[in-house]
Amino acid sequence: MIATERKERAQLPLPAEGPSAERIAYLESLVSQARIAAAVFTQFTQEDVDRIVKAMVLAGLEQAQHLARLAVEETRLGVMEDKVIKNMVACEFVYNHIKDKRTVGVIRDIPERNVLEMAEPIGVLFSLTPITNPTSTVLFKCIVAIKTRNAVIFSPHPKAWRCCAEAVRIMRETAVKHGAPEGVFTCVESPTLPDNAYLMHHKDVGLIDATGGPGVVTAAYSSGKPALGVGPGNTPVYLEKTGDLNTAIVDIIISKTFDNGTICASEQTVVIDDETYDAALQKFAELGAHLCNEKETKLLERTVIDPQTGFMQPMAVGQKATDIARFVGLSVKPNTKLLIAEIHGVGREHPLSVEKLFPVLAVYRAKSVSEALKTCIDVNHAGGLGHTAVIFSRNEQVIREFGNLINAGRIIVNSPGAIGALGAVYNDLVPTFSFGCGTGGGNSTTDNVNIQHYLNIKRVARRTQNHMWFRVPNQIFFNMNAVENLSQFPSETTIIVTNPALEQFGHVDIVRRHMCPKTHVHVCIIPDAEPEVKVIEQGVEALNFYQADQIIALGGGSMIDAAKIMKLKYESPEADLEELAAPFLDLRKRVIEYPKGRAQRARLVAIPTTSGTGSEVTPFAVLTDKDRGRKVTLADYSLTPDVAIVDPQFVMSMPKGLTADTGIDCLTHALEAGVSNYASAYTDANAMQAIRLVFKYLPTAFAHPHDEEARCMMHNAACIAAMAFSNASVGVNHALAHAFGARFHVSHGKANALMLPHVMAYNAAVPTKFMPSPYTKGYIAHKKYATVADLLGLGGQTLQEKVEKLIAATEQLLDQLGFPRSIAELGIPRDEFERAIPEMVKAAFDDPSWRSNPRMPLMQELVELFWKAYEGRGTARLAAVQPQAV
Template sequence: MIKEPNSKEVDVTKMIDELVAKGHVALDKMEDYDQEKIDHIVHHMAMTALDQHMHLAKMAWQETGRGVMEDKAIKNMYASEEIWHSIKDLRTVGIIKDDRERQLITVAEPLGVIAGITPVTNPTSTTIFKSLIAVKTRNPIIFAFHPQAQNSSAEAARILRDAAVDAGAPKDIIQWIETPSLEATTAIINHDGIASILATGGPGMVKAAYSSGKPALGVGPGNGPVYVEKTAHIKRAVNDILLSKTFDNGMICATENSAVIDDVIYDKFMKEMTDHKAVIIDKKDHKKLSDAMFDEKRGGIKGPIAGMSAVAIAKLAGIKVPDDTKVLLTEVTEVGPQEPLSREKLCPVLSVYHAKTQKEAIETCEALLDFGGLGHTAAIQSEDDELITKFGVKVKASRVIVNTPSALGGIGNLYNEMVPSFTLGTGSWGKNSISHNVSAFDLINVKTIAKRRNNMQWVKLPKVYFEKTSVRYLEDMPGVQKVMLVTGPSMVKYGYADIVVNELKRRPNGDKIQYEIFSDIEPDPSTDTVQRGLNQIREFEPDTIIALGGGSPLDAAKGMWLFYEHPEADFFGAKQKFLDIRKRTYKLGTPKKAQFVAIPSTSGTGSEVTPFAVITDSKTHVKYPLADYALTPDVAIVDPQFVETVPKKTIAESGLDVLAHATESFVSALASDYTRPWSLQAAKLVFDNLEASYNGDKEAKANMHNASTLAGMAFGNAYLGINHAIAHKLGGEFGLAHGRCIAITFPHVVRYNASEPKKINPWPKYEYYRANDDYAALARYCGIQGSTNEELIEGFIAKFIKLAHAVDMPLSLKANGVKKADFDKCVDEMAELAYEDQTTTANPVEPLIADLKQIMIDEFDGKNVEK
């Protein structure tokens, strides 16, 4: 027996409390159910609902007096069979994915007790649908049925509940309000024990669900148009539209409400419609029809109209039509309140618009959606794929149904691959939280167990040729026909450029080699210099760029190469800071126009093997380290013959820069077992050879040249730190050589990084703060004695200071000519710019701007460094 609603006084609060309490008991009991058990229960429910589909269809039809019983039977079958097929393989219990490669475990948990609101239009099918997806996700559900469909809906819920319990579910897995009322529905959706609301119904109920203060999955009204375009298959289009409009008398919300017809096929379309029992309503009867169908105060259709047959509606309006009429057609021109027939209808009445142009047709469809159907469904009948896509992109509908009955296409899976559902989201356009067809995947909380994993790292190097006269590789290097030699004026003056040119001429086709030289490069090259060289390169179009010189020519040439390869690139994007070079916001492609050869003539920057280039902005005079693997040379030639005449001042500055490269790359948060050996060897080579190199020893110069490249290999793959960040800004502001700024800053940064940090670098590979241990290990490798980290680190600093003094390097800004007033004026800005420098990201201690400022203040006088 089905319990009839009664008029006795009901304590609504108590009733709802009891339902929710029972739901939570069921929720707790299902906590230990596994996927296999849940699937067994849901499958049994689907089979039982399928078995009872006709019984439930009869009940719904008899109780509501709406629609077509046979179509309701099909909807019940759909809600059982198609929904089960869609969700049967969906994992909704416990661990649903274990991605061992990415170290991510995904866990599904139920939302909790759900409130289910169902409509009078699809009462039993919606109850079946919501029950299946709720139980599939271990969510107990409590229904509030539409009062006009209480009995049939309750019967559907009872059948499904009994099937679930029979298969092993808790007894209160599915419940419903026995005595329906607005008060009871309001109480259930606002109850603290309800986790979420599945709301299908009128706009008022959906709005109430969304206003409940808890997650709600609701739908909006559908006022879907269909555009029948001139290339449409007219017989099929008419068949589809008539099928939609007559299926359960048009009560599926995705049904076509209006048809917009292209001018050239309008008459043919209308004849085909009338040939298949659609009747065109005379314009003089439009008002009678709209008065019968629509509530003038509310604006929507009158309650009884939804699901009424075309003949019954015509009779109600006092319009005579044949007894076999399928659909009523109203030819209208306007959209909006002034034309009620342009509204959503939920019955076999179709408004028809005659469109003179494609533009007018699409605009009419947009207007119809805007008038009560935003975000829901639109349809198009066309054989023009390009237009179909254009239409789909243009209209604000969450589902665009193509060459398909919109009613059955919109609910999904029958005519297309959309998710099958009786709850169709309308997105933000329709004031919904979702824009897709609702299913079981919407009813789970997904937890992610994310295990720590180190970011993938790599070593990327050019081909490296070393030893004296290794420049002869240019004789055999493949693909060399047109060469742009980028160098500095001193390389031309002292004949080093001629060495390179002579090697090119020794090639088998040397007499055919074309080359040009760009040598107008200043120390700390600027964006203006890069642009001048770029202009020459673009005009010459070389296949090979050779950079010869110290850091300035190499970096300038890299900048020219970058913009030659990528004319669309810009300095603004290239200079942007990043946390992870693989994920940087601004990326450049692989060079294809020219190969790049770097031949260093100083032992300092390591630019010949790194993806970095330091360029000074001509407008702001701020140095920016550009970083991209597109800047890594193809070939590095480390030939010590090019460093034999380097000035002593440059040897000192560049040599101490090499030591900073080795040191910073060794303690870097990105340092690895691949880069640390290069760092160690480079640091030892500097301590052992810089002073002798400074004093003219050729072997020591060769060793320093190797040390520079080794350090470059290390920091090119492990990066640097705040020693370089600060030095970049000091050099740019005061015109000091980069290596000099590096040396002045070095002792202060070592002490800062080796002290207990305020903030630790957030890099996965850096598992714990270890810079003090790393500095101590580096000190031991360089021959420093000590029994504690502190002794080793101070010994390391002392050895650096001694070496710097041995090469005549004063270690304070003041001693290098910086005025206190000038320093004080810009120190705050420099500290902030240093923080923004790319090199800060790999520093073992995450620096604060105030810390960077303090380091600069300390190095002005050489605090605890210079006596």
């Protein structure tokens, strides 16, 4: 991009006046033709466009010399022979890159992601082309546009209009002759700033592709249209001391003299290490460069750089070195290719440090790598951000450092900048005549613009079958006296984590009796409550002191949870429990990961003494942080015990209240896992069986605590339900119960019982808001409840009847177990409950338990559920009578 364009196009965003009515009619006719052509083009196949593209490329190659000659005659810039090469590159190299690429219909199939990429043309493009590379840019854009089935309205630089119009004519006639729609390419006659502004804002123009200076780019991006704006550069070159001097000097001369330096990616300032500086200059001189002395440099900079603006003078652009020398008044050899001037800094006080699109090159002697890199950064920031940079070096570390420091879309290594940046000649960059300069250059891309930028790429994303899982401990031993299996687990030192009562009952002795005889056993007595941080620390201290290789957790859920956390800290002392408790939505995508590959220092054997939590097979553990007054829930499959021993002898003496509480906890686990969005055939099998066992055996276990079969089956049911919810998770019932239980100090089982019928009715009704879930197809919660009703033989003809009967059976069970049937019955005053509601709703909504609930709870719905639980009996059935329309 050159100064003439800067001046002429800088005001584009704010034209003094709009086009005349007559001119508007003309511009509208161009848009109309292009719109019709673009519409027709959408019906073309890949074969259609490939056939047309090939014909256009051949025509472009045939006319390359003709167009180059026209360009030089009209613009008076550059070298005819080089413009021929540019035209040929624009056709042949671009064709070679795009010929086998798909741009119609399906362009890419990614089966492993279940995604298809499909092409959608943009439609009508408005394209501004520069004076410096006029015909090659037109050829390039026409070929790329046809390949992508777009129509283009061209607005060439006014001083390159004739040659561009001729290039457009050749491309259009060839394309149409081979089947392209009429009007696919048009060229604005004698384009003006108001014309350009009008077209940039036209509703039917889909994309502006502006190759030019900052004015053009700014106008394009200010139009409100999607735009590709490609602006000026100022290419720094680092000639590092390990670089091959012979290659470097020849490459720089090739690039800087190519078309008399009109390519904006060409070298502007070469920073040379002190060690090779003199040799490099000598080489330049040997190969035809004139090294300016101090006086000549002053003359040169005064002449070719505008002292007012600091930009290059238009008269110098694209001129030969000898012509510039003559104009400046320098005496040079007739075959001089390049004028080289030494600079000692970058910026306005060093005029030659800016972009110079003619064969004048600035050189800078750097005393160190650090100085060289800093100077390159300065040049890069003096008008070249995002564009191109060049390095000659054999030092990979320096190359990478250069790449890291310089903000350029193309960093060309050991090759000529201009031709290197065009791509496909010296490297494998995408061939282009349009350099994206990233945000540094006010552009939206740093790419070499090509077909991908002329397409809307549509992604057809099919629903993926997410992997699911079913993870449980390796070994589960169950039924009466299952504890005998402990003997098969050798251990030198075992720590039994338990509570005082269980030791008193003699449970610890039973466990000891069945361990390997040579095992050293130590008992760690901890309070029978949710474990505290301090308790965990003491336990870990004991594990380390005795170097335990086995931990036996004997107790209820709290005891087993404590042992899980002790094991975690024993094996991964660095584990931060607070951090590990960070919230997450999907276990597999969580931000915080649990320590991986930690050494298994101790086997964890869990022996439950209640029939409810199922902690012996779950990956969860709850910790109380008393100092901060909060609970911390840990969840990871690495927490799951290695062995579970589900022996009913340890629950035979469970009190009635605890039997009921834990039994309903177990039922809630199974019912929630059954309707969970993470439910699978594997978890369903467990959930359904657990529900069946609870309905059959819990009343007996409650009424006849010494009934061995009932105790055994309830103990199994708790473990089986836990296997289901370990993998399918729970739901909104648990979220409500946690919030309510914590606020009013109500046991977990009782809190669950108070919510359960209401939550079942809630989940069975048509949701106000469906829960997004890739795992389920359609809404099936009510159907799952109906399946449970069938399993229990409750009768009913319709889904609705079956759901109602299941709720009724659940209520009947709660009655049998003597549960309070409303929160009011607990003696909690209505006003106190009302005051607590906001806090409880907040806590319930923050609770991760409901994330797998089939119905997404709204805050207001949580409020209503709390009130239903407060009012109690009857409200659940009323809710379930809503029509089942899903």
